[in-house]
Amino acid sequence: MGKIKSLEDLKKKKQDLQKKVDLRERADQAEAYVQIKVGMATSGIASGAKEIYDFLVENLDKRNVEAVVTQAGDMGYSFAEPTIEVTKPGEEPVVFGYVTKEKADEIIEKYIKRGELVDGILPQNYRTIDEE
Amino acid sequence: MHLLVCGGTGCRASASDSITESLKERLQEHNLQDEVQVVMTGCFGFCEKGPIVKVLPDNTFYTEVSPEDTREIVEEHLVKGRQVDRLLYQAPEGGRVKDSKHMDFYKKQIRIALRNCGFIDPESIDEYIARDGYFALGTALNEMEPRQVIDQIKESGLRGRGGGGFPAGLKWEFASKNEADQKYVVCNADEGDPGAFMDRSILEGDPHAVLEAMAICGYATGADKGLIYIRAEYPLAIKRLKIAIEQAREYGMLGESIFDSPFNFDIQLRYGAGAFVCGEETALIHSMEGERGEPTFKPPFPAESGYLGKPTNVNNVETYANVPVIINKGADWFSQIGTEKSTGTKVFALAGKVNNVGLIEVPMGTTLREVIFEIGGGIKGGKKFKAVQTGGPSGGCLTEEHLDTPIDFDNLLAVGSMMGSGGMIVLDEDDCMVSVAKFFLEFTVEESCGKCAPCRVGNKRMYELLERITQGKAEKKDLQRLNNMCHVIADTSLCGLGQTAPSPVLSTMKNFWNEYVAHVEDQRCPAGSCKDLMRYEIIPENCVGCTACARKCPVGAITGERKQVHEIDQDKCIKCGACLEACKFDAVTIK
Incomplete structure (x- = not known):
């Protein structure tokens, strides 16, 4: 990793990084690169987000689903931890709450593989600053 | 296509279960069950207009749906592709709204401080940069004079989010004006209010935002050392901060000649043992110096003589988290959000007897009713709302009549509570207000540093009086005594901890006087929660x-x-x- 020396460097860096992210999103295979974020702040971890994270990584691999599982901070839905956000290529992100291993299994089999929604979706009810 | 039916408590109470069943039946009648899927979701937060049915992918948002409406939804919307106008959300002003993207309700929460929380991997500086991270620092160093940075923060109207609400730009200006060979930037991450966890969440979810803002502040005030005072009981936040500092150093975002400019800045962590009083800036500084965590009289303010006697700027985590956005998007953009005197947003930790407990961020000026009943989804178990406690141990309880008060620093003070760091505890009819006051006072007694007598002795005596009231052993004149003590302690304590300690008692006495009287005169607890009176x-x-x-x-x-x-x-x-x-x-x- 080289040092960033100027604002130009940073802009270039950002473009490179964004390309990577865009590539992920525009993958043409329907199943390629599903992105899953697991809310792993203290409250998430306390309710078992770490186990869900491990379960997802292990099982997505086992079932040959190309997915990127990342940890993220607190999404704010403390009443419904553990919370995960699943973004399928080209689709809006969907947030699932109260995720257990059984639920995670259902999400992989039904939502990720077959596109069926499963119970327990948390409707997003905030705006981000990017939408301004 | 998907039909999302709200499965929150509020909507379930208005028969969303049978709506789901009925929708499924109707779909079968039209042989659509394979193409359209019906799903029960969590609460939409819009309980006032429940039950809610949302159609995907077009985001049509139907409100107050009854089982009888399902035929029309299926036949009109799904078969013929026409929206059922009469079920669409009717905006207070203007006509019906055709989809949820155009509803004001979804503008109630806007995420500035929490912009990356739950969105990026907090352990990856790359993801932060992909979300415009460190652009504000680059812009400030390359294109702005320190003076301009300060002016921009001043114009934005950003006020300290730790509780006091002091204008951040003004604080920076004081620190920049004091000449010294060494200055410091301190981040106050000693979050101590019971139930508040926004600072922890920001540090755990978006640590780079705080580092970037501290560097910007260093540039503006002329400091080259930053210190984060964080409680040792936040191990995950500490771990992620350490990773973030390491990554920022590798990328040259911290260290010497940042962005090839003459500006140097580095950040270190200092651990606190978790004392509430160390959230007070002078006590915090003493604790960092290795002294006892006790406040001292101001002036001198830390901006003149702070850490090791040098000019020091102390801001809270959430305050810093707003700074990069203000630099990137401009002071005008920021000051348009919120109210005139309290700009921007505030993060609240919503807790207690409310359906959706969690972390929310709303523009200043949002009313308590919107927060509790719309975003929070109303009171748990359909019980009656009684009060909401804001501002933690320094704040007060607000009642039904305050529900429509727009939340900002000044309004909350005017009705006898305060913003505090943003804890918000919702109480229902089963909560005894005397016990609530006692709970907060117990916290203050425990956390008083003991330096000045009114706080050390006074709060303890007050706690004992409250205990006697909840046991039914108090007399009428004890209430008068309690009231007097409140005023003496508030007037004579040295620091904010003591000065505001009586607030929970004062505000509950003001708003729930009858409950105090019932405990004393009838030895009865109206909420039925005081064990000794049961x-x-x-x-x-x-x-x-x-x-x-x-x-x-x-x-x-x-x-x-x-x-x-x-x-x-x-x-x-x-x-x-x-x-x-x-x-x-x-x-x-x-x-």
Whole structure:
């Protein structure tokens, strides 16, 4: 990793990084690169987000689903931890709450593989600053 | 296509279960069950207009749907592709709104401080940069004079989010004006209010935002050392901060000649042992110096003589988290959000008897009603709202009549509470207000540093009085005494901790005077929560003498022969409630 020396460097860096992210999103295979974020702040971890994270990584691999599982901070839905956000290529992100291993299994089999929604979706009810 | 039906408590109470069933039946009638899927979701937060049915992918948002409406939704919307106009959300001004993207409700929360929380991997600086991270720092160093940075923060109207609400730009200006060979930037991450966890979440979810803002502040005030004072009981936040600092150094975002400019800046962590008083800036500084965590008289303010006697700027985590956005998007953009004197947003930790507990971020000026009933989804179990406690141990309880007060620094002070760091605890009809005041005072007594007498002794005496009230042992004149003590402690304490400690008592006495009187005069707790004022009794007419209660009682307080009426010995009874649960004949009651 080289040092960033100027604002130009940073802009270039950002473009490179964004390309990577865009590539992920525009993958043409329907199943390629599903992105899953697991809310792993203290409250998430306390309710078992770490186990869900491990379960997802292990099982997505086992079932040959190309997915990127990342940890993220607190999404704010403390009443419904553990919370995960699943973004399928080209689709809006969907947030699932109260995720257990059984639920995670259902999400992989039904939502990720077959596109069926499963119970327990948390409707997003905030705006981000990017939408301004 | 998907039909999302709200499965929150509020909507379920208005028959969203049968709506789901009915939708499924209708779909079968039209042979659409394979193409359209019906899904129960969590609460939409829009309980006022429930039950909610949302159609994907077009985001049509139907409100107040009843099982009878399902035929129309299926036949009109799904078969013929026409929206059912009469079920669309009717905006307070103007016509019906065709989809959720155009509803004002979804603008109630806007995420500035929490912009990356739950969105990026907090352990990856790359993801932060992909979200415009460190652009503000680059812009400030390359294109702005320190003076301009300060002006921009001043114009934005950003006020300290730690509780006091002091204008951040002004604070920076003071620190920049004081000449010294060494200055410091300090981040106050000593979050201590019971129930508040926004600072922790920001540090755990978006640590780079705080580092970037501290560097910007360093540039503006002329400091080259940053310190984060964080409590040792936040191990995950500490771990992620350490990773973030390491990454920022590798990328040259911290260290020497940042962005090839003459500006150097580095950040270190300092751990606190978790004392509430160390959130007060002078006490915090003493604690960092290795002294006892006790406040000292201001002035001198830290901006003149702070850490090691050098000019120091202290801001809270959430305040810093707003800074990069202000630099990137401009002061005008920021000051348009919120109210005139309190700009921007505020993060609240919503807790207590509310359906959606969690972390929310709303523009200043949002009303308590919107926060509790719309975003929070209303009171748990359909109970009645009683009060909301804001500002933690320094704040007060607000009642039904304050629900429509727009939340900002000044409005909350005017009604006898305060913003504080943003804890918001919702209370329902089962909560005793005297006990609530006692709970917060117990916290203050525990956390008082003991330096000045009004706080050390006064709060303790006040706590004892409250305890006597909840035990039914107080007299009428004790209430007067309590009131006097509140004012003396508030007027004579050295620091904010003591000055605001009586607030929970004062505000509950003001708003719930009758409850205090009931405890004192009738030895009765109207909410039925003070154990000492409660009696479990057996109703002789209902008791069949099954002995179930006597077998369950852990202290053997219940006596009686088989098939004879039983009796509770009040002297032995510990009021655990086991008999009430054990009785199948409704023969045990609380008096």
